[in-house]
Amino acid sequence: MSMKINDFKLEVFFGKHEFSAPYLLTQSDCESMSISQLLAFEAESQEEFLNGWLGYTEVPGDPELRRVIAGLYGTMGAEDIVVHAGAQEPIFNFMNVLLEPDDHVICQFPIYQSLFEVADAIGCEVSPWPIEAGEKGWRLDLAKLEALIRPDTKLIILNSPNNPTGYTLTNNEIEQIARIAARHDLYVFCDEVYKGVELDGEKRPWFADHYEKGISLGVMSKAYGLAGLRIGWLATKDRELLDKLVRMKHYTSICSSAPSEKLAVIALKHSDELLRRNVAIIEKNLKTAEDFFNRYPDLFEFIRPMAGPVAFVKMNIEKPMDDFCDELVARQGVLLLPSSIYGLDTPYFRMGFGRENFKESLDQFEQFLIENQYV
Ligand SMILES: Cc1ncc(COP(=O)(O)O)c(C=O)c1O
Structure with missing residues (x-):
């Protein structure tokens, strides 16, 4: 197998x-913590962790970790979960296990690049299903989704909550998409790595709980802020697919890091506490951000994210957004992500609200705008 794949623009930029x-x-990740801060969640865990065995672990994942992950879902058992290295490995492996050259796939757009790029590199035709900026915020048009379906369509790829827009499928949309997919016998891969930090108070079901041919992607990196663990997972009721994923993992990571699996168990046993902490950080930073955007209504168009730590902000400037972001980081040390990273030439940037030092960074951004006469 030889694969030519385009550069991952976001990773090259970062x-x-x-x-x-x-x-x-x-x-796009929430504030992290040290190993000792995480171990402090469970009194006896420190000694247990230090005595942990550094041999290989089970290929589908540590059994206790799979049990704890399954507990996040409504209808999954440990046997419905395969643990992977972060979220990137399972995206790559899943697409390679399921897709053949010339398959047609439909992918939400804009979206995290690997979600369509791997399919494209396999030789699939990818049709974008747009998340559109409407009067009342971002929106999806389900009729457009159904219109994109062809006889050779195999898969719908979703990211909810979405990176970069912060758009989240409503319960009604989840149900309708599952119904459309069932009618056409399609798989649905739903990247749910930002799940858990909902800002509108509404909890949504994981997609795989709702649909037999649904696959949910979860990870410790984003909502939990534990990217250094490199622990993610796929959940699905499709046993044949799970078996193929395990066989694919034999060629990529074989098994996950033993210390990381143990730390992930501790974190997920305290899932609610961790998510509450991160929602509080995001809420506080969003308030600061809204005050900032309200000061400059002619320069920015801000749509508050429904969930997750990122928003896609429109900036009314003449200059190409790439040049603006390059100057901003070179002169002021402030990093924003231009929309070209998402394959768009409209003037948007991605802003992230998950970090403790958000206000300090925003103050620097404002200083740059003032000193350079943008405001
Ligand atoms: C939507 C989405 N999926 C997957 C990933 C990859 O996650 P990880 O870094 O844990 O592999 C990211 C990272 O930014 C992401 O935003």
Whole structure:
């Protein structure tokens, strides 16, 4: 198998700036913590962790971790879960297991690049299903989704809550998409890595709980803020698919990191506490952001995210957004992600609200705008 795949624009961009820019105003992960802070959630866990065995673990994932992950769902058991390295490995493996060259897939757009790029590299035709900016915020048109379906369509790819718009499928939309997919016998891959930090108070079901041919992607990196663990998972009731995913994992990571699996168990046993902490950080930062955007109504168009730590903000400037973001990071050390990363030439940037130092970074952004006569 030889695969030619395009550069991952976001990772190439972050590779230049993520560990050198002092003011990260675009990150999509929530504030992280140290190992000792995490272990402090359970009194006896520190000694247990230090005595943990550093051999291989089970390929589908540590049994206790799979049980705890299954507990997040309404209808899953440990046997319906395969643990992977972060969320990127399972996206790559799933697409390679399911798709054949010339399959047709439909993918929400804009979206995290690997969700369509891997399918494209396999040789599939990818049709974008747009998330549109409407009068009352972002919206999806289900009639357009159904109109995109063809006889050779195999898969619908979703990301809910969505990176970069912060749009989340409503319960009604989840149900309707499941119904449309069932009618045409399609798989639905739903990247739900931002699930758990809902800002409108409404809890949504995981997609795979709702649909037999649905696959849910979860991870510790985003809503939980534990990206360094590199622990993610796929959940589905399709046993044949799960078996193929395990066989694919034999060629990628074989098994996950044993210490990370143990730490992920502790984190997920305290899932509610961790998510509450991160929602509180996001809510506080969104308030600061809204005050900021209200000061400059002619310059920005801000749609509050329904869930997750990111928003896609329109900025009314003449200059190309790439040039603006390059100047901002070079002169002021503030990192924003331009919309070209998402394949768009409209003037948007992605802003992230999950970090403790958000206000400090936003103040630097404002200073840059003032000093350079944008406001
Ligand atoms: C929607 C989405 N899916 C998957 C990933 C990859 O997650 P991870 O870094 O845990 O592999 C990201 C990371 O930004 C993402 O935004």
